Every structure is written in C-alpha cells, then in structure tokens.
Amino acid sequence: MKSWLKQSRASGLDDLELADFSDTGRSVRTLQRFDEGEKILTIPHGVLWTVKHAYADPFLGPALLSTRPPLSVDDTLATYILFVRSCGSGYDGLRSHVAALPASYTSSVFFAEAELEVCAGTSLYTTTKQLDRQIEDDYKALVERLFRRHQELFPRDKFTIEDYKWALCTVWSRAMDFKLPDGDSTRLLAPFADMLNHSPEAKQCHVYDGFSGNLSVLAGKNYGSGDQLFINYGPLPNNRLLRLYGFVVPGNRNESYDLQKQKLWLSSGLDSTSTISLTLTDPLPRSVLRYLRIQRLNESDLAIIAAHQSDAAVEKISDSNEVEVLGFLIESIFDLLDGFGTQLVKLEEQLVEGFYSPGGNAWSAAHVSLGEQRVLRLTRKTTEDLLATVESGSGNERGLLSAPPQCAKCEKVSVQLMRCGRCNKVTYCGRACQVAHYKEHKAMCQATASGIGSERN
Known part of the structure; x- marks a missing residue:
C-alpha cells in the first residue's frame, strides 16, 4: 500500500514506515523528529474512500444511483469496500488498501455470547444487542434493494452478512468525519492514515481541506525518530471505544453510562428513545432532573407554575416534588446496578487476579462494566447528597423554582461547589x-x- 500511495503522490511517506508494536499492534512509526503541529503526511483526494467516489465508479455508481431511496453513508462505503475487494485487477490501487485492512475486528458486535455477558447490565450490552438486530435488518434490506437486483456485481458468496458486518466495522473504526466550507459534512477513509492508533495524550491532528479534498495529518505532540505516531479519536468512554474501535483504555477518565431505553425512562413514562450520558465529570445532568420533575407534576404544582409563568423544565418546582424525584432516581440506580452480571467489587478482584486474559474480549468487556458501575455509583452518591440537602430544609420551604446547587457556568448539579x-x-x-x-x-x-x-x- 505504501508504494501505491507514493505513486498517488501522497507526501510525507518517506518519513514514516509501518511497524508492529507490542502494545498496540500494527501501526505507523516515524523515521525523523516532528514537532507538535508540524505536517507529517498528506493523502491526496483521489485515493480517499468517499460516497462521491463510490458514485463516480463506472460499474458500482450506476447501481447505487438506481437505488431509491439512496443508501446511507455507512452502507454506501461498506458496499464500496466489499465491491472493490470482490473485483479483479482493474482496482489495483484500491485493492491494495483493502488487502491491508484487518481480516477481523474486536468490536463488541463480534463478541461471543459468553464474552458479551461479562458486561451484562451495561449500556454497551444493550446497544450491542440492538446493533446485532439492526445489522441483520439492514443487510436483508440491502439484499432486496441492491444485491439481488445486480447479481452480476454482487456475487452472494462475497456479500454475505458476515462480509457486510466486517465492512461496516471497517467504516466505523477507520472513517473520519469533517465539516465542509458550505456547512455540510463528509465521511471518508484515508489509506495509510487509517493505520494510526488512538492516544488520549495526542491532540487532534487530522485536517481535511474542503477545497482541495486532501487530508493532512499533523503531529499531535512532539515525536522523536522511531516513535509510534498517534491520532486522537476524541474524549470517548470505553463503551463507545469498544463498540466502534474494538479496544478499551483502562482507567478511562471519560467513562460514561448511557441512559437509553432503560427502566428509569420506561417507568417514568418518558420517551424510551431518549439518551442522556452520565459521566464522571457530570454524574447527574440537569436534563435528567428536568424530565423527572415534569413527569411528577401534580395539579397544585401546575397551578403554582402557571401563576409564576415559569418553565417547569428549568428548575426545581417544590421540595416535595424534588424529594419524590430524587428518591425515585436513587431507587432506579440501585435497580440498574443490581442488573450488572458481576458487581463492582468482584469485578475489581477478578481483574487484579488476572481472571480475564489481558487484552481479550472478556477483559475489555470487564473494563466497560467496571467503568459504567463507577459512574452509576457516583450518580447515586450525588443524588443522595442532593436529597439530604433538600430534606434538611424541607421544614422551611425554600421557595418555588429554586434550583439544587449547580455551577453557574456549566450548570453541573453537585453539592460540592x-x-x-x-x-x-x-x-x-x-x-x-x-x-x-x-x-x-x-x-x-x-x-x-x-x-x-x-x-x-
């Protein structure tokens, strides 16, 4: 792939090489010193995988154009990758990139049932189950809308559901998203640049030129000759890292628990498609309390709010309503924690004792469960502290629509301000x-x- 990229006039390749690293696997090594912010590599627009290039393909393009409604961006890119992989020598350049892609992935959708059960109770577990069903449904639709209508382009033995899942994970784990000058966005895969691994210590360092269409990689930190080159995927929690990229970061400070279609929403009569992330830095977002306050309004509360012409979704309504909301939230979090397959203390012991093979799927799932339980415990503690504050002042009602303690800038709810x-x-x-x-x-x-x-x- 590197020699093909040189022929495609990608600049900077002479200063880099592919190498195997013991901790991260196959990646890119520098052959000289780079200072932070310095341009390291530029990939020309002609070799990027984009929806535009898929539609411009003389064979694949007409089939895609005849499909109505159009395929999603991810389905288009996945189909493009599989199509090139299935073709002969007419796609030498693109095929060399496909040949360099991993033969398999460790994203959670590829986990065996026993491996996934390690993180039972987590939002990752729920999302992965949903994704499995969605992939099956999307594949069936793709067969009916495209593959079956153009069988000469899509031989069934090379476009199976396993092939489709592999191609989707290729897109999820290697694609980059950028805003264009006109306000639209684009998603692309960049040969060689997609070999770079993630490091939270590196600054964001990939830049897309919306006018030339070229992609550049800058040094996200200072590098010496022989160092591994990194990019930063962003401040992502382990549940998303494992779902999209197939790895976790032990002790991830960006851990979160996603409230989605969980007992908390359903038992509150709220929209079950709502998703709110609880994090270590914001364990109790104001939106959670807002939703629950509205759900528990009585006629008396409504009358008082109407008289004040205020928005019940903004602040606390009354001490009695707040006590009910916080008490319900604490009980719900206890139920969520009880639903984890392995409780926090036991999980910590297992990881210390080497119960799970380091780096394996079960080990990664265990770290996701560990992180999400820690977030939920922090949310419970924050809620309990708020409840104690409200109850201590309930004998002397503190007034309508007063808010629980919160930061004046980021509006984080907390009692430790x-x-x-x-x-x-x-x-x-x-x-x-x-x-x-x-x-x-x-x-x-x-x-x-x-x-x-x-x-x-």
Whole structure:
C-alpha cells in the first residue's frame, strides 16, 4: 500500500514506515523528529474512500444511483469496500488498501455470547444487542434493494452478512468525519492514515481541506525518530471505544453510562428513545432532573407554575416534588446496578487476579462494566447528597423554582461547589469555570459586592 500511495503522490511517506508494536499492534512509526503541529503526511483526494467516489465508479455508481431511496453513508462505503475487494485487477490501487485492512475486528458486535455477558447490565450490552438486530435488518434490506437486483456485481458468496458486518466495522473504526466550507459534512477513509492508533495524550491532528479534498495529518505532540505516531479519536468512554474501535483504555477518565431505553425512562413514562450520558465529570445532568420533575407534576404544582409563568423544565418546582424525584432516581440506580452480571467489587478482584486474559474480549468487556458501575455509583452518591440537602430544609420551604446547587457556568448539579468569594452569590464546580464565567458575572458581582460593603459600613 505504501508504494501505491507514493505513486498517488501522497507526501510525507518517506518519513514514516509501518511497524508492529507490542502494545498496540500494527501501526505507523516515524523515521525523523516532528514537532507538535508540524505536517507529517498528506493523502491526496483521489485515493480517499468517499460516497462521491463510490458514485463516480463506472460499474458500482450506476447501481447505487438506481437505488431509491439512496443508501446511507455507512452502507454506501461498506458496499464500496466489499465491491472493490470482490473485483479483479482493474482496482489495483484500491485493492491494495483493502488487502491491508484487518481480516477481523474486536468490536463488541463480534463478541461471543459468553464474552458479551461479562458486561451484562451495561449500556454497551444493550446497544450491542440492538446493533446485532439492526445489522441483520439492514443487510436483508440491502439484499432486496441492491444485491439481488445486480447479481452480476454482487456475487452472494462475497456479500454475505458476515462480509457486510466486517465492512461496516471497517467504516466505523477507520472513517473520519469533517465539516465542509458550505456547512455540510463528509465521511471518508484515508489509506495509510487509517493505520494510526488512538492516544488520549495526542491532540487532534487530522485536517481535511474542503477545497482541495486532501487530508493532512499533523503531529499531535512532539515525536522523536522511531516513535509510534498517534491520532486522537476524541474524549470517548470505553463503551463507545469498544463498540466502534474494538479496544478499551483502562482507567478511562471519560467513562460514561448511557441512559437509553432503560427502566428509569420506561417507568417514568418518558420517551424510551431518549439518551442522556452520565459521566464522571457530570454524574447527574440537569436534563435528567428536568424530565423527572415534569413527569411528577401534580395539579397544585401546575397551578403554582402557571401563576409564576415559569418553565417547569428549568428548575426545581417544590421540595416535595424534588424529594419524590430524587428518591425515585436513587431507587432506579440501585435497580440498574443490581442488573450488572458481576458487581463492582468482584469485578475489581477478578481483574487484579488476572481472571480475564489481558487484552481479550472478556477483559475489555470487564473494563466497560467496571467503568459504567463507577459512574452509576457516583450518580447515586450525588443524588443522595442532593436529597439530604433538600430534606434538611424541607421544614422551611425554600421557595418555588429554586434550583439544587449547580455551577453557574456549566450548570453541573453537585453539592460540592466553590462559591464566589467576592459576592457570595454564585457557585462553580472549579477554577476553570469561574474564570470562564467572569466576564458574564463581573458586573453583577461588583454591584453585589459594593452593596455588601455599604451594608457593613
């Protein structure tokens, strides 16, 4: 593939080479020093895998154009990859890239049932089960709409459901998304650049030129000669890393638990398609409390809200409503935690004792379960603290539509906040939010602080 890319005038290849690394597998190594921000590699637009190029193919293009409604972006790219893989020497360049792709993937949709059961109870488990069913349905539709109508282009033995699943995972794990100058977006696969592995320590370093159509890779940090070259997929939790890319990051600080079609929503009468992520940095998003407050409004609450012409979705309605909401949330989180196949303490012991083969599918699933349980426990603790705060003041109702403690900048709900030392009126979750909010808060803060000074005098 590297020699073909040189013929395609990709620049920077002389300074790089493919290599095998003990911890990450096949990737790219630098052959010289690069400073952060320096351009390392440019892939010309003519060799990128895009929907536009699929439609321009003289054989595949007419078949795609005749399909109505059009295929999705992922289905188009997956079909394009399988089509080129099935063709002969007429696609030498593109076929060399396909030949360099992994023969198999470790995304969660390829897990054996016993491996997936290790993370039973997680949002990944639920999403993977849904994906399995969706892939089957999408493949059947693809057969009816495209493959069966153009059997000369799509021989059934090379376009099986396993082939389709492999091609989809190729797209999910290797595609890049970019905004175009006209506001639209594009998804593409870039030969050689798609060999780079993820590192949270590297800055985002791939750049798409919407005018030339070329893709460039910049140094996301300083590199010495012989270092492995990395890109950053973004601040992703392990459940998404494993679902899309087939790996996890132990101790991932971006862990989350996705509330989707879970008992919490269903038992509250809410839209079961709603998805809200609980994270280590924001374990109780305001939107969760907003939804639950609305669901538990009584006639008295509605009358008071109407009189104040306020929005019930914004702040706390009353102490009684808040106690009911927080109590329900705590009970629901207990139920969610009870639904995990292996509880947190046991899972931690198993990982320490080497119960799961390091790097294996079950080991990765265990880390996802570990991370999601930690997030849910933090959410439960935050909710319990809020409930204790409300109950301690319930004998003296604190007023309609007062909010639980939250950061004035990011609106994170918490009871562990720092208060502005000058006006003593607003709270922040940390120094960064206080600094970022200062321009907006400055006038009110100075006025309030002046008033306080006058009172003291």
